[in-house]
Each structure stands twice: as structure tokens, then as C-alpha cells.
Amino acid sequence: MSETPPSAVPGAQVPPGLDRILRDPGFCRHSTGRVSVVEWESGSGWSEPRIEPYDKLQMDPATLGLHYGQAVFEGMKAFRGADGSVSLFRAADHGRRLGRSAARLAMAEMPVELFTRACTELVAADERWVPAGYGQSLYLRPLLLATEAEMGLRPSRSYRCVFLAYPADPCFGSDFRPLAVTAATETVRAVRGGTGESKCAGNYAASLLTRTEAQAAGYDEALWLDGLERRWVEELSTMNVFFVWRGEDGPRLTTPPCDGTIVRGITRDSLLTLADDLGLPASEEPTSIDAVRDGIRSGGLAEMFASGTAGVVVAVGRLGTGGQDLIVGDGKEGPVTERLRTALLDVQHARTPDTHGWLLPVTGNAGAATIEGEGRHA
CATH class of the missing domain: 3.20.10.10 (D-amino Acid Aminotransferase, subunit A, domain 2)
Structure with missing residues (x-):
């Protein structure tokens, strides 16, 4: 991260210069300074989500995730709508995909409801960080990592999922050059x-x-x-x-x-x-x-x-x-490419009706998250 405002912790004031950051966020250059954390332990299961200040991970050199690659992640977005509201896009489908990735690597699978709750609580805390530009978003990166320190080749008995958040333009630029x-x-x-x-x-x-x-x-x-x-x-x-x-x-x-x-x-x-x-x-x-x-x-x-x-x-x-x-x-760029991108962004920014139930409202509704339907192909 090139900038992690020291004041951006739970309950802190919005840092100076946020308007400038949101006008030109680049792709994940500026952390919001908060993360959501969920942990799993063999025998006790999953913890409740908690919001923490962004900080370095403290890890034992023998951590299984470092040696044997038990690490999976998601990339997802929250968008500001035309009316100023904020919604997550297809949050439950991202949670299901994280579960499938985890299962393939013999990792603990996070319940979708818990995944969506961790996302909505983080986005609600960082609501001021969601840019309003067309195509811009608050990009979320949930990272699920094996955390047990053990040199034997076997699945970990403990995991941590850290949800990171960044205001973002599209990664190849907002001009969508070919x-x-x-x-x-x-x-x-x-x-x-x-x-x-x-x-x-x-x-x-x-x-x-x-x-x-x-x-x-x-x-x-x-x-x-x-x-x-x-x-x-x-x-x-x-x-x-x-x-x-x-x-x-x-x-x-x-x-x-x-x-x-x-x-x-x-x-x-x-x-x-x-x-x-x-x-x-x-x-x-x-x-x-x-x-x-x-x-x-x-x-x-x-x-x-x-x-x-x-x-x-x-x-x-x-x-x-x-x-x-x-x-x-x-x-x-051809007309079909442009038409499909516009159709997608118009739904994400709530400019057109969400007929497929893809948007999960966050603003003022973080504690009442519901799980939208599975996609046809995902």
C-alpha cells in the first residue's frame, strides 16, 4: 500500500485528502486503514467478524500456509449507486466461490452468511471511502490463509480470513483501452x-x-x-x-x-x-x-x-x-464489448433495475444482510 492513513481505524474521522484520493484512486493504491477479520480453529469453528486497524500480519516462520500453499482469496466490489447508496455486487456468489476454492485445498469453508456479514460490516465502516465515479468501486480482497505453525504436510488446524478494502479504478485503467x-x-x-x-x-x-x-x-x-x-x-x-x-x-x-x-x-x-x-x-x-x-x-x-x-x-x-x-x-473497442460493459456497470451502479438480485444493500443495512441467489453459471 502506498498510503495507509493512521487515523483510519474503527470509529476514526475520515482522513484529510480523501476527496483527492477518491477522484483518482488508481487500483488499490490506498488502503482504507481498516480490515475485517474472521478466524477458524479446529474444535471451536468460526469466530464472529471484527473490524480492526490495518496492520502487518505476525506469523511464525513455520506457518503451514507459507510452506504448503494453503492460501485462497476473492476479489469483489462495492459500488455507489446513482442515489448515493452503497451495495455489494454478488457477495454471496463470491462467498460460495471462496468456499469452493478452500475445499479444493482442504481448508475450512466459511459459511456464506458469515462471509457476507464480514463484507457488509467492513463496507459500512468504510462507506465514505466508496468513490462515486462511473466504473469506480471499493475493491474488497478477502484472503483466507492457513495459520498453524507445523512442519508436517497436512491441512492446517487454524485459519484466518482478512478482508482488505481499497477505493479503486479498473485495474487496466478507467479509459478501457484495448x-x-x-x-x-x-x-x-x-x-x-x-x-x-x-x-x-x-x-x-x-x-x-x-x-x-x-x-x-x-x-x-x-x-x-x-x-x-x-x-x-x-x-x-x-x-x-x-x-x-x-x-x-x-x-x-x-x-x-x-x-x-x-x-x-x-x-x-x-x-x-x-x-x-x-x-x-x-x-x-x-x-x-x-x-x-x-x-x-x-x-x-x-x-x-x-x-x-x-x-x-x-x-x-x-x-x-x-x-x-x-x-x-x-x-x-467494438460495439458489443462496449454495450455489455455498460449494461454491467449500469446494474452495479443501480442505474438500471437489478432484476437478478445481484446487489446487496449495505448503507444503513449492514446488520440485516440477506443472501442473494446463486448465478446461472457461477
Whole structure:
């Protein structure tokens, strides 16, 4: 964190300069100075959430989470509505996904109701930190970590979940400029049967070398292919990927299926639902990198974009593959990409009706949180 206001503790006054921070927060540069903490112990179970000042974690060097990788996390957002109210977006679905990630790593699974309560209490305490700009949010990062000190290889008997909060712009910028990505052909991030769909620390560590090399070569991100044939498109390091194909009856939207190797994105699921609302044909389909190349060259692939909580919806304008750079469409954001992002942000900022029950009100209602319905695809 570049700035952690010392006065930003439970019950403290809002720090000077907050208006300036909220006008240009960047992505997670400024902690609110508060965290919500929930702990689990074998035999006693989960604690109640508590709000604490942001501080360093004190850990034994033998902590199991450091040695054997029992660490999972979520990325989610709270938005300020057009009327000034604040709501969490799909909080229960994020809680369910954290539970699935934890289960895959043999960690304690936090009840969804407890997860949503910890989130709403933190957002309520930090309500003044929620920016009002379109596309801006209060970004929450719940981190669940094994905390027992023990050198034996086994699941921990204690866990701590720390919920961090930051005012934030989208991670690739609020201008949503098109990304340049390159297909990863020499390294693999995940294989079926592994932890590819879990939001665990190891998945992201496995992507860092290739992603760093891609950025050094002038790209924003790496596009991962399947681990067996190196043929089927999966996702970016931090975002799911979508394709917009030209058809006789208009555009058609596809995204690779979740088969255990890609993260089940909450934004991804939301876009599939919104596409249906907008009358845009959408489906989950295996897509080869050859089909993507051919589609770009023939013009049959009109648009390509990435989606995720941190980045929202951002076009892919250039694809590096097979030693060549291919320009998707005209290299600019296409109309379908822009339409879907606008539809998503309009719901998140309560500019349009929340017909799917995705918003969990927080302002003045932190103690009465209810659990919204499961998404169709998440």
C-alpha cells in the first residue's frame, strides 16, 4: 500500500485528502486503514467478524500456509449507486466461490452468511471511502490463509480470513483501452484435475513468469492455452476471455467452458446473463487458437474482450500468436464489448433495475444482510 492513513481505524474521522484520493484512486493504491477479520480453529469453528486497524500480519516462520500453499482469496466490489447508496455486487456468489476454492485445498469453508456479514460490516465502516465515479468501486480482497505453525504436510488446524478494502479504478485503467495479449505456447498454468479453477495463490504464481515475459515483449497479458494439446484457448492470467463472431443473423458471443482449468468468473457469469437479457446469442464453446487466428484474418471474429472483477470488461485489440501480431477488427473497442460493459456497470451502479438480485444493500443495512441467489453459471 502506498498510503495507509493512521487515523483510519474503527470509529476514526475520515482522513484529510480523501476527496483527492477518491477522484483518482488508481487500483488499490490506498488502503482504507481498516480490515475485517474472521478466524477458524479446529474444535471451536468460526469466530464472529471484527473490524480492526490495518496492520502487518505476525506469523511464525513455520506457518503451514507459507510452506504448503494453503492460501485462497476473492476479489469483489462495492459500488455507489446513482442515489448515493452503497451495495455489494454478488457477495454471496463470491462467498460460495471462496468456499469452493478452500475445499479444493482442504481448508475450512466459511459459511456464506458469515462471509457476507464480514463484507457488509467492513463496507459500512468504510462507506465514505466508496468513490462515486462511473466504473469506480471499493475493491474488497478477502484472503483466507492457513495459520498453524507445523512442519508436517497436512491441512492446517487454524485459519484466518482478512478482508482488505481499497477505493479503486479498473485495474487496466478507467479509459478501457484495448489490450495486447500473446498466446503462451511454452508454459502451462493449469491442467484438468488440478487447481486451475480455484482462486489460490499458487495459480497466480504459476502465471507470473510468462506474464512478465509477455509484458517485456510489449504485451499487457498472456493468453493461456490448454495444458495437453496447447491448442484450446482458456483465459488470461487474471481475466476470462470472450469472442464476438459475425453471423448472418447478427453477432454471436462465445467463451471457453469452465471444465476445471479456468476460474469461474463472477463477471463472466454476469455477462452471459446480461447477453441473454439483451437478446445477444451467447454460449460456452471450446475455441482453438487456430479458429481465433482464422477468424481474425477472415473477419469472422469481430471482437475479442476480457472480463474480470478487477478489470471489468476490456477489449483485446492485438493478439500475438505464431510469431505474428494480428489486429482484432480495427484494433479498437467494438460495439458489443462496449454495450455489455455498460449494461454491467449500469446494474452495479443501480442505474438500471437489478432484476437478478445481484446487489446487496449495505448503507444503513449492514446488520440485516440477506443472501442473494446463486448465478446461472457461477
